[in-house]
Amino acid sequence: MRIPLSAPELSGNERRYVEECLASGWVSSAGAFVERFEGLAAAAVGRRYGVAVMNGTSALHLALLVAGVAAGDEVVTSALSFVAPANAIRYVGARPLFVDAEPESWQLDVARLEEHIEQHFERREGGWFRRTSGRRLAALLPVDILGMAADWQRLTSLAAKYELPLIEDASESLGAWDRGAPVGSFGLCACLSFNGNKLVTCGGGGMLVSDDEELARRARHLSTTAKVDPIEYRHDEVGYNYRLTNLQAALGCAQIERLEELVARKRAIASRYRAALADLPGLESMPQRDGVESSCWLFTITVDVDAFGCDSRALLRALARAGIESRPLWQPLHASDAHRDSDSVGGSVAADLYARALCLPSSVGLTTAEQDEVIDAIRQTHERCGVTRR
Structure with a gap:
């Protein structure tokens, strides 16, 4: 199309940083730009730690794993959303519980969700369980859509009430704010996307951001094939090859400088x-x-x-x-x-x-x-x- 929907804008330091990366020879998953990009992105959303990965979907997958979601659980997410969070929930063997949008904001309807939990779940040892199937309600994964923000004040209260991990899918809304706090700063952790059509792009990329050092460490461990030795090829659990390349991170650094x-x-x-x-x-x-x-x-x-x-x-x-x-x-x-x-x-x-x-x-x-x-x-x-x- 002559006029595209959402094309990247690359008029900053993108070429310079990519050329620096090429000159260094560090174009794969190791290199200075990866760590730099993690720091810049985490700081942009008010978080202490960032774990750069290959796309937003892999960030969501890792977030669910480190939040303790297991096969057979249910995870709340938005009915009106790109498919990535639903797919990530399936990756861990859980089932999505889709909640409609509210007409006033198009974001997840918190009031309807709370009503549903009260009607269909009950408190048992180990959490909240669906009365009919016995499935555990394991986490909340709302999506900030189209540059807006879900109602994080109410969602945070709801998560505390039912003692549920809260994961923010901020893939579409980097740069937005909700009541004075940056989108991406809510919950146990948040997930970002740097796809080619996003506000900040690496061509393809994602990030898990959190204030929890141990959670970030474990997410990084899983994203790097769960390898336990820098030299020997030994792995202590099933891991994933979700690493972002230094070349992509160089592009991301130039982009996020201009957020x-x-x-x-x-x-x-x-x-x-x-x-x-x-x-x-x-x-x-x-x-x-x-x-x-x-x-x-x-x-x-x-x-x-x-x-x-x-x-x-x-x-x-x-x-x-x-x-x-x-x-x-x-x-x-x-x-x-x-x-x-x-x-x-x-x-x-x-x-x-x-x-x-x-x-x-x-x-x-x-x-x-x-x-x-x-x-x-x-x-x-x-x-x-x-x-x-x-």
């Missing part, structure tokens, strides 16, 4: 979309919860077919014909073939957003002229659809 600049640009793009599209009937911007400073990763609208004149998929196709990339949100995870056998709490809000929401081009490098093209194409689509429907 505030990148977030400011994303916010400016979102603000301009809101102002330019505010008068169009049938279009609404993603809601902003009080107390949250969004990093505006992907600017997202909802489309009301009756008021706008066509649905979100028709608008997607119209934008594509103009060379403009847009994307729907994710199919609700409880409705996917891969996870249909899991339990869920509600689901109608996530289903409605899947049907009506559309993510618009939000690259940090999106120019004013390109954004005007997107806005004009949306307006022209509304005018054509309105004439057709009349």
Whole structure:
């Protein structure tokens, strides 16, 4: 597409650091840039320790392992999310418990979750167990979606009430803040993603961040094949080869140095979309919860077919014909073939957003002229659809 959805912006020290890495010869999983990137990313979200890994999904997998989640357990996660947290839960042999989004914020509905726990779980020796199946409720894994933040104040209270480990999936919301605290700073640990479409990218990469030294040590041990000797090839448990390369970390260092600049640009793009599209009937911007400073990763609208004149998929196709990339949100995870056998709490809000929401081009490098093209194409689509429907 001429105007992509979310392309990386590489105008800082990226080339310089990558060339330094190449010149050093340290291009694999050892090297100075890995440790440097871990420190920078952890500091950016107010954490003491960072463990760099190959992607956000591997960070989630490690987080569940170090939190003590075991086969046969249940783990709460968001129904409206990319599939990674659900897959990671399956990797450890547990089952996701999908919780619907709340319409006011599109984030996990904490009130409905608490009601479900009270109705369907009971306290026994060793934790909270589902009354019917006997499965243990082992952890909470909410997702911060689209640059926003889940309600971490309420989630932290809920986790304390039921004595559950709280893991934050902050993969989409690096640079956001919730009530004065950075996204990524909540819970036992948090997971970040540095995929090519993220605000900060390594091309591909992820990180587990925590304030718990022993937890971080164990996550690092598991991520490096659980090797116990620097020379001898001896391993004390089943481990994983999840290491990030020094070459990727060099790119990440240059990116995260510019985090505030990148977030400011994303916010400016979102603000301009809101102002330019505010008068169009049938279009609404993603809601902003009080107390949250969004990093505006992907600017997202909802489309009301009756008021706008066509649905979100028709608008997607119209934008594509103009060379403009847009994307729907994710199919609700409880409705996917891969996870249909899991339990869920509600689901109608996530289903409605899947049907009506559309993510618009939000690259940090999106120019004013390109954004005007997107806005004009949306307006022209509304005018054509309105004439057709009349």
